[in-house]
Amino acid sequence: MVDIKTIILELVRDIKSRKFLLALAGILLVVANKYFELGLTLWELVIAIAPAALFVIVEGIADILERDNSSLG
DSSP, X not given: OOOHHHHHHHHHHHHTSHHHHHHXXXXXXXXXXXXXXXXXXXXXXXXXXXXXXXXXHHHHHXXXXXXXXXXXX
């Protein structure tokens, strides 16, 4: 059985990850554009968020491959 301390430590580790922070920054940019009327167009948002989204996707794939390789041997 997993105890609460382990769950909290894993959650804190995940919150500090670059992938999570970049995803959160992208969401915050879109929300800020909507509610604070920053005036960014759709294409400007795509250009701002695309590199971070690509990084998250590539790192996620690398994590999956690393997890698969470590389970094999």
